[in-house]
Amino acid sequence: METHTENKRTFPWWLKFVLLLVLGLPGFSGWPNGWLIQRLQETGLFTVEIAHIGVWVFYACCVWLVVLVSAGPHKLLAYLGAAFILGLTVAILGAVMRGLFPFLAAGMGRDATSFKLIRIFFNIIIFLPYSILFINSFSAKKLIDRVARLDGRYRTAGLHLALAFRVFQHTGEVVFNLFQIWTEEYPEKIIPRNSGSPGVRWYAPGKILVWIWACIHAWIFACIIHTFEPIPAMVAEVERINRANPEA
Amino acid sequence: MKIHRFNAFESQISYFTSRTGVHLPRMTFGKGVFFKDLGRWSNTYDGQARQTESVHILPDPVQGLSFPRPLDVLSSALSLSSRMVDTEEIYGLLEYFGLPVEKATQPVISLSGGEILLLNFAKAKAMLPFVEGLVACSPIHWLNENRYSQWEKLVEAFDKKKRFVDVALLEGEPFIDEKSVRQETVLQPVPAVTWQLGLDDPVVVFEEIRFPSYHPASRIEYKLDDGSRSINLESPVLITGDNGVGKSIFAKVLSGIIKPSGGSVAINAPNGSGHARLIFQDAIDQLFGKSIDGHMDWVFRFDEDKRRIAKDIYAELDAGIRNDFQDRTEELEAMGSQSRKCTLLQAKISLIAERLATRTPVLVLDEPGWGLSRSIARKLVETVSRTAGKMHVAIVLISHHARWWQGMVHSRCHLSQEGKHTVVIGKV
Numbered sequence: 001m002e003t004h005t006e007n008k009r010t011f012p013w014w015l016k017f018v019l020l021l022v023l024g025l026p027g028f029s030g031w032p033n034g035w036l037i038q039r040l041q042e043t044g045l046f047t048v049e050i051a052h053i054g055v056w057v058f059y060a061c062c063v064w065l066v067v068l069v070s071a072g073p074h075k076l077l078a079y080l081g082a083a084f085i086l087g088l089t090v091a092i093l094g095a096v097m098r099g100l101f102p103f104l105a106a107g108m109g110r111d112a113t114s115f116k117l118i119r120i121f122f123n124i125i126i127f128l129p130y131s132i133l134f135i136n137s138f139s140a141k142k143l144i145d146r147v148a149r150l151d152g153r154y155r156t157a158g159l160h161l162a163l164a165f166r167v168f169q170h171t172g173e174v175v176f177n178l179f180q181i182w183t184e185e186y187p188e189k190i191i192p193r194n195s196g197s198p199g200v201r202w203y204a205p206g207k208i209l210v211w212i213w214a215c216i217h218a219w220i221f222a223c224i225i226h227t228f229e230p231i232p233a234m235v236a237e238v239e240r241i242n243r244a245n246p247e248a
Numbered sequence: 249m250k251i252h253r254f255n256a257f258e259s260q261i262s263y264f265t266s267r268t269g270v271h272l273p274r275m276t277f278g279k280g281v282f283f284k285d286l287g288r289w290s291n292t293y294d295g296q297a298r299q300t301e302s303v304h305i306l307p308d309p310v311q312g313l314s315f316p317r318p319l320d321v322l323s324s325a326l327s328l329s330s331r332m333v334d335t336e337e338i339y340g341l342l343e344y345f346g347l348p349v350e351k352a353t354q355p356v357i358s359l360s361g362g363e364i365l366l367l368n369f370a371k372a373k374a375m376l377p378f379v380e381g382l383v384a385c386s387p388i389h390w391l392n393e394n395r396y397s398q399w400e401k402l403v404e405a406f407d408k409k410k411r412f413v414d415v416a417l418l419e420g421e422p423f424i425d426e427k428s429v430r431q432e433t434v435l436q437p438v439p440a441v442t443w444q445l446g447l448d449d450p451v452v453v454f455e456e457i458r459f460p461s462y463h464p465a466s467r468i469e470y471k472l473d474d475g476s477r478s479i480n481l482e483s484p485v486l487i488t489g490d491n492g493v494g495k496s497i498f499a500k501v502l503s504g505i506i507k508p509s510g511g512s513v514a515i516n517a518p519n520g521s522g523h524a525r526l527i528f529q530d531a532i533d534q535l536f537g538k539s540i541d542g543h544m545d546w547v548f549r550f551d552e553d554k555r556r557i558a559k560d561i562y563a564e565l566d567a568g569i570r571n572d573f574q575d576r577t578e579e580l581e582a583m584g585s586q587s588r589k590c591t592l593l594q595a596k597i598s599l600i601a602e603r604l605a606t607r608t609p610v611l612v613l614d615e616p617g618w619g620l621s622r623s624i625a626r627k628l629v630e631t632v633s634r635t636a637g638k639m640h641v642a643i644v645l646i647s648h649h650a651r652w653w654q655g656m657v658h659s660r661c662h663l664s665q666e667g668k669h670t671v672v673i674g675k676v
Contacts, residue, residue: 139320140316141320144324145324173355173356181528183504184525184526184528185534185547194547194548194551194554202550207550214546218538221279222536225282226537229275232270232273232289233272236270236304241324
């Protein structure tokens with residue numbers, strides 16, 4: 001059977017885990033990116049900012065390549081779409097807020113503030129696709145099964161962690177569903193469908209900020225609510241697995 | 249088998265919670281009540297409390313499936329009573345309930361409502377050696393009549409092992425005795441809206457999934473049965489078809505949520521062309537985590553005029569339904585309080601009113617009877633069709649229960665599978 005044989009072609013979980021950890025190493029430890037930036041600077045050809053950007057762009061391409069190979073072009077584009085929207089929103093709002101409230105960037109020069117925002121932007125566009133790939137690369141079911149067969153004090157903590165892992169995975173499913181609902185309501189995605197009332201210009205400077213803020217707010221709460229909604233049913237399921245595997 | 253019938257979705261949920269201990273936070277009141285409900289559950293939850301060990305089919309059956317793929321769901325269910333789970337056993341269970349084995353690796357969220365229900369049946373059967381019984385809400389609502397036997401097979405298996413089966417239904421809801429139900433009539437004919445649906449061989453492609461496990465790509469191509477490129481219809485139109493044939497996907501194509509990879513779909517209606525608006529099967533999700541009024545205010549934030557029109561339409565629909573139930577207190581109670589909208593019915597009326605206010609050419613109601621008693625569902629669709637008719641909005645109903653809408657629909661289309669990838673649409 002095709003699906004059956006294809007299932008067996010996937011990597012063992014530990015190999016996936018190690019490979020993904022290696023891929024994420026620059027994010028966790030800064031190495032080897034920090035080392036590479038230093039080497040580039042030492043050549044005298046690059047400023048520290050250019051070296052930083054060059055190395056992190058190269059690293060971003062490596063992460064995206066892995067996502068492309070693992071998940072396919074459509075998933076990569078979807079993740080990048082979400083990551084760029086989030087990254088740009090955070091960076092632009094960050095710049096606006098720092099302009100309006102200078103104490104947020106107290107002690108930092110103008111260039112340092114801009115550079116920090118660029119770093120935040122890069123972190124989002126690299127680590128959002130990476131995190132989604134990481135979370136969805138492992139089977140929550142297998143993890144719960146393994147933990148439920150443990151004895152001792154790690155069992156309860158392990159089951160809680162496994163459940164939290166599944167809830168994280170479920171967020172991806174929720175976003176997929178919410179995106180369909182959003183598309184039905186707002187076919188243009190970022191423009192309100194009902195914006196034609198006489199004398200009302202939704203794109204007036206004040207209103208557009210209200211609209212963007214309301215969209216971010218709506219998405220955050222919709223994601224949280226729909227992710228949390230099945231938790232009682234999931235807990236009941238995990239409890240059942242727990243009862244079926246009594247401790248020795 | 250014990251059958252309990254309720255007038256309102258909310259009563260059905262309360263019964264389910266009391267019977268199983270599984271809390272379902274309320275979604276129609278907005279985030280405040282949702283988090284309060286979740287907090288209450290978390291504070292009172294006692295994992296060690298001994299509930300009767302039972303398998304559950306929830307009103308929205310997808311909520312009973314905690315894992316992302318059928319393979320995981322069934323493997324987990326089987327592992328409750330057996331340490332070694334054979335993949336062939338999983339495939340066997342899927343086939344036993346009429347699901348193709350290819351579905352094993354398809355994400356649960358991309359299965360149709362009926363397929364999700366059948367997967368719940370397979371899960372229940374897999375858990376049979378471990379549980380004392382089955383508690384099921386509306387277990388065949390999303391099934392085509394030819395699939396009712398799958399439910400009977402499941403009940404038979406539970407009976408044979410002397411396990412209890414507890415079913416919570418809404419009044420008049422289809423059940424295995426559906427065929428003997430009386431003919432329905434409407435006193436005044438529903439106004440007809442003539443419109444045209446154009447189909448230029450639209451193809452919907454579902455990309456392959458590569459992780460965490462592989463699922464091959466698939467495609468659906470929609471065609472008209474007579475080979476023509478368009479079909480003339482009179483609203484309200486009823487669309488029927490077997491589970492998993494692609495009705496809901498077709499509705500999403502009509503409403504522009506899914507863009508065909510090839511070909512096109514065109515609507516030509518009195519209110520113009522463009523995409524249809526859609527009410528999903530599980531309409532509560534369309535509130536986007538907001539309260540009923542909160543959602544309406546949010547959608548019309550920049551359009552006071554349409555908000556006023558939508559509120560007027562809401563009042564008209566609400567009054568139309570209430571008038572017919574003047575002497576029936578149970579139905580009136582099921583409709584909910586007029587001062588604070590909170591029921592599933594009110595959520596549906598609000599979402600419909602919002603869509604009618606946008607003067608959409610076509611409004612698609614996917615399984616409009618879900619979560620409603622038969623009398624209320626019929627009255628809702630009848631009232632909506634009348635109001636929509638006055639506004640020249642064509643109504644499309646997608647439903648497995650053709651009998652529910654007798655005397656109400658003017659055209660009927662049936663979707664059937666032809667070969668592996670083609671779905672043929674024919675006028676009945």
